[in-house]
Each structure stands twice: as structure tokens, then as C-alpha cells.
Amino acid sequence: MNKGYLIAFIVIFLVIVGFIIYKAKQKINLPSGKVTQTQEIAGQSGTMQNPILGKPQVKISTSRGDFVIELRPDVAPKTVANYLAKFSTGFCQDLTWHRVEDWVVQGCDPKGNGTGGESNLSTETSNESFLVGGVGVARKASPKEFSNDSQFFIVKKDSQFLDGEYTYFGKVIEGMDIVNKIQIGDKIISTTILSK
Template sequence: MKQLLSVFLIGITAFILGGCVNQSVTPQLDLDNTKVQPISFASPTPTLSASSAPLSSPTSGTAPVTNPETATVVTNKGSFVIELYPDETPTTVENFVQKANTNYYKGLTFHRVEDWVVQGGDPKGNGTGGGSMSTELSQRAFAIGSVGVARGQDIKISNDSQFFVCTKDCSWLTGQYTNFGMVTKGMDVVMKLEVGDTISSVSVE
């Protein structure tokens, strides 16, 4: 009887200890099965689309104008003046200014002209060129003369060279595209622009 009791107690002890050991096991993260998906840039298809390349910082080189207020765009049809919004869209304005100061836009065309918008600044001239930068959204309304930045399907990423000017009320674009300026002079020139017209220069003051 004592022998059976001893065997029984030994069995109970082993069972309890085994249970404790099993409860202390910590699950291990299987790193081999943890995959990081690369960021991809979708092909541009939406309205005011532009190609998406890896994000780029404003071009280095000529020092940007401090707190720029206006940019004058000279075209083969005449010139127009853009009031810039550096306080609301600092990165976009800095990028635009640096491109202007390095003659990036010289010779580029307006590749898209519709009854409500004029778009240009594409180095390829067909809406697929240029790099990418972060979108700077605001609630400033897009109206006649508003100057915005083209982008692809990802609202967070905009093109770093293509810009557009609204020739009609474009309030439906508000909060969807970067609004970095307003044409204050020469809107009549903008209205005359056609596909293939060229930019002679962009100067900033």
C-alpha cells in the first residue's frame, strides 16, 4: 500500500512540474515569415496625373531666394506672375524656386491644355516625366488662377516638376492637390496657351 502511495505521489509531482514547464514556454516570433512589402509607385492614371519616381529633395545648387513672394513665368505667348505660398507649402515652393534658379524649366512645354486647366513643366513633355516629392495639402481653395502640383494615384506623393494653372473654378481639387500659388498678373496669357507652347524662363523675386 505504501509502495502504491509513493508511486502515486511521484506521478502527481511529475505531472505538476511538467505543467509548469509547459506554461513557461514563450512563443518565438518567426522572423523568416515576416516580410516587409516594398513601397511601389502606381502608374499615373487619374486627372492631373504625373509619373511617380522615388522621392527627391529640392535640387541643390543655386541658393534659393529667402521667403520668395512671386515667380514670373515667361512663355512664347507672353508672361504671367505667380504669387507663391511659402508659409503654407514651404517644401514645394523651395523646390520650385531652386528649379527656376537652375533654368530647369527653360524650353519645357505645356503638354496639357483643357477648358479648365493648363499643365506643363514635364521634362519628357508628355505627362510622364519628373520626379516625386511629398504632397503639401491645405484647405486653400482652388479657384481661377490657382497653381497646383500634378500627382499620381497616391495622394501623399506629388510630381516634383509638373505644375498646373486652373482656368476655371477648381474647388473640387481643394485638399486633394498641393496649392502653392496664384496667378496675379497675365491670366490672359495663360488662357492663350496651347499644347506645345514653351516656357522660356522662370524667375523668382
């Protein structure tokens, strides 16, 4: 008789545990259909959430002039939310372009030497190709699964060797001539979100 109660208890226990796991997975899974990504932007009145719709545009003013990038939340939603938050709070203001080569410019490093920022942003790879004007996230060589949360780069030449290795999250749609003029030490004066 005791074995019967023990077996019944184990069966009931397993059913309850299974139900709890099933419900937990339901909360984690994204709903099917169209998913709206959200961004959190800390402001004076606290944190608010806004949906990221379409392809937000950001004007980046530099000591050489202005250019506009179009962000791609459909390709890298977490990365776009991260950078919209940084751009809206002026995080990059007065930071420099610390790396300038014939094929790339890189900036928004709080230390100004390529070592600043946190490597805590998940790398979001996609099928997008790094063509002229492509905007990506810098990262340490290892581990590859984490990107830097502040430094970004813009390619000045087609750079498909980066495809699938770095997070692509937008492209320059205006002012590529300004990007090509950027020199080491030039400053990011401001970042303005033109559309969300």
C-alpha cells in the same frame, strides 16, 4: 545579490535609452513661434540657404507672353522651396505645356507627355481653394501622398474639386489672359524670380 545588480543595470540602461530618445525628439521638433523656411539653391559656388520670406513672385515667360505667379511658402513650404530651386536654375526652360483643357494648363514635364519628373515630393494639402489662377502640383493618382517634383498646373476655372487632394502653392497675379491663350506644345521660355 546578482538580481539586484541586474535590476540596477536594466534601470540605468532604460534611463540612458530614454534620455537618448528624448534628445533625438528635441532635435526633430520645430521650435515654437515663427519658423523661417529655407530653400536650397544649387549655384556655381555650391549650395546656399536663403530664408523664404513673404510671398515670392516668379515671372514665367512663354511663347504666348508673360505671366506672374505669387508663391505661398506659408501654405506649402517644401513645395515652394522645390519650385524656387527649379525656377532659379532654368529647369523649365524650353519645356512645353503638354496638357491644355478648358479648365487647366499643365507643363514643366521633362518628357513632355505628363510622365516625366520624380514623384518624391510630399503632398502638402491645405485649406486653400483652387480658384481661377490657382497653381498646383501634378501627381500620379496613387500614391496620393507624393507629388511630382517638376510638373505644375494652373486652373483656368474655379476647380474646388481639387481642394485637399492636390498641393496648392500659389496663384497667378498678373497675366491670366496669357495663361488662357496657352496651347498644347507652347514653350516655357524662361522663369525669373522677381522677389524672394
